[in-house]
Amino acid sequence: MSTEASRAGEPVDTPPADAPAxxxxxxxxxxxxxxxxxxxxxPVDxxxxxPATGADAPLVVQxxxxxQRRGELLLEVDNLGKHFxxxxxxxxxxxxGAVKAVDGVSFSVRKGETLGLVGESxxxxxxxxxxxxxxxxxxxxxxxxEGHDITRMSQGQLRPLRRDIQMIFQDPYSSLNPRQTxxxxxxxxxxxxxxxxxxxxxxxxxxxxxxxxxxxxxxxRYPHEFSGGQRQRIGIARTLALKPKLIVADEPVxxxxxxxxxxxxxxxxxxxxxxxLTYVVIxxxxxxxxxxxxxxxxxxxxxxxxxxxxxxxxxRPMHPYTNALLSAVPVPDPSQRGNRERIRLQGDVPSPxxxxxxxxxxxxxxxxxxxxxxxxxxxxxxxxGHQAACHFPENTTVSATDAVAQSAVAPAGGxxxxxxxxxx
Amino acid sequence: xxxxxxxxxxxLDGAPTTVEEPGRPPTSFLEVRDLRIHFPTDxxxxxxxxxxxxxxxxxxTLGIVGESGSxxxxxxxxxxxxxxxxxxxVSGEIWLDGNELVGASPDQVRRxRGRNMAMIFQDPLSAMHPFYTVGAQxxxxxxxxxxxxxxxxxKHAVDMLGRVGIPKPDRRVxxxxxxxxxxxxxxxxIAMALSCDPELLIxxxxxxxxxxxxxxxxLDLIRDLQREFNSAIIMITHDLGVVAELSxxxxxxxxxxxxxYGSVDDVFHxxxxxxxxxxxxxxxxxxxxxxxxxxxxxxxxxxxxxLPQGCAFNPRCAYSELTDGKSTVERPELRETAxxxxxxxxxxxxxxxxxxxxxxxxxL
Ligand SMILES: Nc1ncnc2c1ncn2[C@@H]1O[C@H](COP(=O)(O)OP(=O)(O)OP(=O)(O)O)[C@@H](O)[C@H]1O
Ligand SMILES: Nc1ncnc2c1ncn2[C@@H]1O[C@H](COP(=O)(O)OP(=O)(O)OP(=O)(O)O)[C@@H](O)[C@H]1O
Ligand code: SF4
Ligand code: SF4
Ligand SMILES: [Mg+2]
Ligand SMILES: [Mg+2]
Numbered sequence: 001m002s003t004e005a006s007r008a009g010e011p012v013d014t015p016p017a018d019a020p021a022x023x024x025x026x027x028x029x030x031x032x033x034x035x036x037x038x039x040x041x042x043p044v045d046x047x048x049x050x051p052a053t054g055a056d057a058p059l060v061v062q063x064x065x066x067x068q069r070r071g072e073l074l075l076e077v078d079n080l081g082k083h084f085x086x087x088x089x090x091x092x093x094x095x096x097g098a099v100k101a102v103d104g105v106s107f108s109v110r111k112g113e114t115l116g117l118v119g120e121s122x123x124x125x126x127x128x129x130x131x132x133x134x135x136x137x138x139x140x141x142x143x144x145x146e147g148h149d150i151t152r153m154s155q156g157q158l159r160p161l162r163r164d165i166q167m168i169f170q171d172p173y174s175s176l177n178p179r180q181t182x183x184x185x186x187x188x189x190x191x192x193x194x195x196x197x198x199x200x201x202x203x204x205x206x207x208x209x210x211x212x213x214x215x216x217x218x219x220x221r222y223p224h225e226f227s228g229g230q231r232q233r234i235g236i237a238r239t240l241a242l243k244p245k246l247i248v249a250d251e252p253v254x255x256x257x258x259x260x261x262x263x264x265x266x267x268x269x270x271x272x273x274x275x276x277l278t279y280v281v282i283x284x285x286x287x288x289x290x291x292x293x294x295x296x297x298x299x300x301x302x303x304x305x306x307x308x309x310x311x312x313x314x315x316r317p318m319h320p321y322t323n324a325l326l327s328a329v330p331v332p333d334p335s336q337r338g339n340r341e342r343i344r345l346q347g348d349v350p351s352p353x354x355x356x357x358x359x360x361x362x363x364x365x366x367x368x369x370x371x372x373x374x375x376x377x378x379x380x381x382x383x384x385g386h387q388a389a390c391h392f393p394e395n396t397t398v399s400a401t402d403a404v405a406q407s408a409v410a411p412a413g414g415x416x417x418x419x420x421x422x423x424x
Numbered sequence: 425x426x427x428x429x430x431x432x433x434x435x436l437d438g439a440p441t442t443v444e445e446p447g448r449p450p451t452s453f454l455e456v457r458d459l460r461i462h463f464p465t466d467x468x469x470x471x472x473x474x475x476x477x478x479x480x481x482x483x484x485t486l487g488i489v490g491e492s493g494s495x496x497x498x499x500x501x502x503x504x505x506x507x508x509x510x511x512x513x514v515s516g517e518i519w520l521d522g523n524e525l526v527g528a529s530p531d532q533v534r535r536x537r538g539r540n541m542a543m544i545f546q547d548p549l550s551a552m553h554p555f556y557t558v559g560a561q562x563x564x565x566x567x568x569x570x571x572x573x574x575x576x577x578x579k580h581a582v583d584m585l586g587r588v589g590i591p592k593p594d595r596r597v598x599x600x601x602x603x604x605x606x607x608x609x610x611x612x613x614i615a616m617a618l619s620c621d622p623e624l625l626i627x628x629x630x631x632x633x634x635x636x637x638x639x640x641x642x643l644d645l646i647r648d649l650q651r652e653f654n655s656a657i658i659m660i661t662h663d664l665g666v667v668a669e670l671s672x673x674x675x676x677x678x679x680x681x682x683x684x685y686g687s688v689d690d691v692f693h694x695x696x697x698x699x700x701x702x703x704x705x706x707x708x709x710x711x712x713x714x715x716x717x718x719x720x721x722x723x724x725x726x727x728x729x730x731l732p733q734g735c736a737f738n739p740r741c742a743y744s745e746l747t748d749g750k751s752t753v754e755r756p757e758l759r760e761t762a763x764x765x766x767x768x769x770x771x772x773x774x775x776x777x778x779x780x781x782x783x784x785x786x787x788l
């Protein structure tokens with residue numbers, strides 16, 4: 001049974017209410033897909049991936065190279081969680097609760113792949129990254145890097161791996177030593193590895209500076225003498241100097257103007273091709289994420305709610321939160337002001353101190369039903385490579401042959417409310 | 425620089441923008457005239473802002489975009505009088521509500537700040553003290569300008585944290601900055617800035633650390649504030665989507681100067697400066713097909729110690745040959761090309777418009 005609610009005012013090819021689920025390959029295309037005018041041709045033999053049966057569906061089906069699936073697994077994260085204790089009392093500090101910053105996330109990244117990680121601010125993206133880096137000890141779960149369980153490795157055991165996993169920090173200023181010059185900050189990365197570049201450290205650092213769009217004359221300057229975007233590039237240059245295998249990049253380009261951003265994105269892509277680097281890119285800019293990622297995971301309040309191949313996610317977002325996110329992306333075209341439909345989420349952002357039970361999104365979801373407050377929707381594959389955790393996903397019809405998927409997706413009892421779209 | 429406007433070739437480019445008589449108070453709410461902010465360093469003088477002029481009325485929003493490192497943040501710190509006079513050389517005029525700030529005493533500026541103006545800083549962590557709780561910092565900021573008890577100020581702080589979307593504000597008000605996520609720190613900063621209902625709000629990348637749904641919420645909040653208090657807003661951001669949605673006018677900066685200024689429609693739909701074209705062409709857009717490769721502006725940002733001769737953009741400009749050699753010799757002045765739309769480029773107006781229409785616009 002189709003369980004999607006369509007956006008008001010959009011041409012939608014809806015199956016008759018009594019149509020059997022397996023026959024009705026409905027395709028409600030999200031606003032973004034309608035704008036780009038395409039839907040990726042996922043493997044055609046799957047019911048879910050098939051374009052709309054109605055000939056008048058507003059779709060242009062276009063084959064695109066499937067995101068690369070080559071390479072072995074580099075990183076595996078299994079049911080990972082981090083709870084920060086909350087204490088109170090000035091003298092005798094007692095634990096009175098816990099911030100469930102990350103609460104059971106699982107994903108894997110292949111060598112040479114880029115996974116985008118997006119989601120609400122405060123949903124646990126940075127904390128996830130810090131746990132992968134082992135800068136934060138997981139409360140539970142498992143992290144496997146190149147086949148080694150690194151979850152509980154001591155700092156001593158980690159040392160040989162330290163170089164392989166690097167992070168570009170969200171807050172570049174706090175991660176740069178204010179008393180060191182740029183030259184010695186980046187140069188330290190070479191010394192750390194005992195590497196002696198043949199052109200000399202200084203020249204190598206200056207090359208890196210140029211690579212990230214800074215100039216050699218910046219070698220002797222201190223971090224406070226730089227603009228926000230320049231500091232970010234110092235961080236990127238330092239990371240690249242270490243030649244890691246995995247880079248967790250936390251908002252690597254958000255502080256940069258669009259031209260330098262394009263330069264850094266191209267640079268990250270070139271280095272990936274050359275050195276077979278693997279990236280986990282955390283970012284709020286959904287257009288950058290679409291550009292750079294092979295797959296994208298969407299987090300909400302400590303959990304992954306949807307994960308899919310890039311095109312799939314942007315063209316057929318299934319989780320209501322993902323739909324809300326995509327609808328809120330500001331459009332760089334002033335003539336679109338006022339005729340853009342934005343899903344406005346009602347209610348407050350819930351606190352990770354005590355997240356709502358069952359589906360964590362139910363306090364703000366326009367489709368929420370009784371079951372959403374009682375049964376947590378599992379993150380399951382609803383079409384090939386496309387997982388979502390929702391009882392009433394958008395843009396999908398569950399294949400009747402897929403018993404698991406069907407049992408997870410509750411039958412829609414009549415019409416579900418449409419998204420609360422708002423024109424600004 | 426000498427006034428070159430009498431040369432016939434320049435007449436085509438329209439009249440130079442009127443230069444107000446220095447020292448005379450303007451009619452605009454905020455007017456910046458020929459602002460220069462230079463930093464002496466061991467390598468030479470860094471000319472971060474070098475002859476910037478613009479105006480802003482109450483109730484309007486000015487979007488400032490431009491290269492990272494082009495002087496946007498340095499300008500806003502200058503307007504707030506936050507530069508240390510020992511290592512920054514500030515000259516020019518900044519008129520806010522009839523008062524000139526560059527020549528004013530630090531005391532005067534401090535009084536203006538907070539009552540009249542507030543800033544949301546780009547880097548929330550460096551703007552917040554790590555040893556004090558978030559709440560204590562908002563309380564302090566609020567009490568500087570409001571004669572209220574600690575208790576009242578605390579209630580106000582909790583209230584503001586709630587309005588910027590911090591969940592359970594009554595409990596999180598006692599957290600330290602490091603216990604907040606990046607986006608929450610940013611929202612705490614916003615709460616602090618908005619808590620004194622400023623007449624001029626300078627927001628430096630206020631929403632880059634936020635997800636787009638919270639961003640939309642904050643932009644609504646800023647819009648509400650503007651409606652309620654008729655505030656003037658300077659919105660500095662790299663997100664051209666945010667600029668397009670919020671600004672009335674846009675100022676494009678390059679190398680410490682204003683190189684294009686106009687209404688949001690002028691700058692997005694009829695831009696005339698090659699740098700602006702480059703900006704519009706290099707962003708990835710969700711409302712377009714995904715491109716295989718992004719197209720940055722070629723070359724590297726200019727050195728602010730030795731700005732290129734002539735037009736600062738000339739080493740990177742594909743059209744510098746079209747100006748009879750002027751691009752590499754003479755710094756182009758801002759000239760009006762249409763009412764309210766000014767551009768600093770030597771290319772003839774007709775030519776710029778043709779290039780935009782034939783070569784640039786179709787590819788965006
Ligand atoms: N050291 C800490 N102590 C207590 N709580 C913490 C700590 N570090 C993070 N948190 C909390 O954990 C949650 C997740 O934080 P995290 O920084 O991972 O979010 P994020 O997804 O990166 O957000 P943003 O997009 O805003 O950067 C937040 O509620 C934050 O306040
Ligand atoms: N204290 C200082 N000493 C020397 N140079 C400085 C100092 N502060 C800023 N600068 C330089 O001034 C220029 C302008 O900096 P500013 O922070 O205004 O850039 P911005 O336009 O805000 O860039 P971004 O978009 O990256 O934030 C930069 O090139 C920077 O290196
Ligand atoms: S499970 Fe229910 S509440 Fe949760 S996202 Fe899906 S429809 Fe909304
Ligand atoms: S003045 Fe010359 S170099 Fe500068 S933008 Fe115009 S054409 Fe290009
Ligand atoms: Mg973060
Ligand atoms: Mg800045």
